[in-house]
Amino acid sequence: MTTSTIKSVLVVDDSRVARIMIRNIILGIHPHWIITEAVNGKDAVDKAILETPNYITMDYNMPDMNGIEASQQILQHAAKIVIALFTANIQAHTRNQAANLGVGFVGKPITEASINQALEFFASRS
Amino acid sequence: MTLHDLSELQRDALIEIFNIGVGQAAGSMSQIVGEAITLSVPIIELLHGNNQADAIGAVVRSPRICAVSQTFTGGINSKAFLIFPEGKTREIVRRMIGESVSAEELSDMEQEALSEIGNIILNSCFSSMSDLLHADFQSSLPTYHLGLVSDVMTVQKTQDDNLLLLLHIDFSMPNDQIHGYLVFLLTLPSFNALIERIDQFLSGIHAN
Numbered sequence: 011m012t013t014s015t016i017k018s019v020l021v022v023d024d025s026r027v028a029r030i031m032i033r034n035i036i037l038g039i040h041p042h043w044i045i046t047e048a049v050n051g052k053d054a055v056d057k058a059i060l061e062t063p064n065y066i067t068m069d070y071n072m073p074d075m076n077g078i079e080a081s082q083q084i085l086q087h088a089a090k091i092v093i094a095l096f097t098a099n100i101q102a103h104t105r106n107q108a109a110n111l112g113v114g115f116v117g118k119p120i121t122e123a124s125i126n127q128a129l130e131f132f133a134s135r136s
Numbered sequence: 137m138t139l140h141d142l143s144e145l146q147r148d149a150l151i152e153i154f155n156i157g158v159g160q161a162a163g164s165m166s167q168i169v170g171e172a173i174t175l176s177v178p179i180i181e182l183l184h185g186n187n188q189a190d191a192i193g194a195v196v197r198s199p200r201i202c203a204v205s206q207t208f209t210g211g212i213n214s215k216a217f218l219i220f221p222e223g224k225t226r227e228i229v230r231r232m233i234g235e236s237v238s239a240e241e242l243s244d245m246e247q248e249a250l251s252e253i254g255n256i257i258l259n260s261c262f263s264s265m266s267d268l269l270h271a272d273f274q275s276s277l278p279t280y281h282l283g284l285v286s287d288v289m290t291v292q293k294t295q296d297d298n299l300l301l302l303l304h305i306d307f308s309m310p311n312d313q314i315h316g317y318l319v320f321l322l323t324l325p326s327f328n329a330l331i332e333r334i335d336q337f338l339s340g341i342h343a344n
Binding site (some may be wrong): 025030097104119 | 144145148151155157166174175264267341342
């Protein structure tokens with residue numbers, strides 16, 4: 011394991027259960043990756059700018075600031091971070107917003123398959 | 137039993153289940169109306185059930201409601217309602233059906249259109265519950281109600297061990313916002329079965 015293969019991931023979700031699931035599944039696949047968490051959009055923006063992780067899993071439906079708004083703000087400050095948006099809301103409007111930002115789009119619920127989809131998106135952008 | 141009797145993780149899991157269900161419903165509804173629809177993160181309350189009509193009336197703050205109900209059976213049995221204050225639904229239905237219909241036609245189609253919306257939202261919630269909790273549900277066809285809260289909810293009056301899970305949801309469409317409610321009537325054994333399933337789910341993800 012070289013340091014270049016160890017990646018850092020910021021997991022953003024207002025649900026603690028969702029954060030636990032994402033963390034556990036990623037660590038099951040990449041046990042050495044560094045995972046940190048943010049509990050809402052604003053926390054995500056603050057931590058992304060401070061920590062500049064390689065990747066972010068971003069929940070869409072959160073109070074106050076949704077995942078698209080948070081992603082926009084993050085990418086303005088740190089364009090190199092690769093973000094995958096997790097949402098149960100698969101409407102074209104949301105999908106287009108994500109695509110315009112260069113953000114990946116992954117359907118909820120969180121499962122090993124959906125996490126793998128996000129990991130593949132991360133790898134394709136690295 | 138109140139929501140405070142649940143652990144933080146149990147409450148969180150319950151909200152996440154409905155959040156996913158509501159998110160999926162927003163996606164489906166957006167396909168129908170051809171516009172962006174945002175459904176807010178639901179706020180959940182657990183109410184005791186001796187007199188659901190009074191409880192719902194107090195929350196909805198309208199004596200008359202428009203509602204769609206469906207019964208779900210399986211390991212967890214529930215009668216579920218999508219509720220709007222009367223008169224607030226016309227705009228959703230108009231967008232669903234389109235500009236070309238007359239006011240009279242719109243009124244005729246309102247019942248059918250709202251039943252479909254109720255069907256989508258309620259089934260999305262149960263589908264999310266089914267996915268995460270590995271519980272299978274069968275659902276009845278949607279039933280449309282329009283009238284006094286006490287008449288719509290009257291069938292439940294005699295059962296005194298019911299719990300009522302109430303979710304507040306904002307429906308936002310371009311230029312419009314409508315506040316609606318989802319109500320899940322659960323008997324105490326069904327509520328306990330739901331919590332048991334949530335515990336199994338949490339233990340499966342090594343959260344406790």
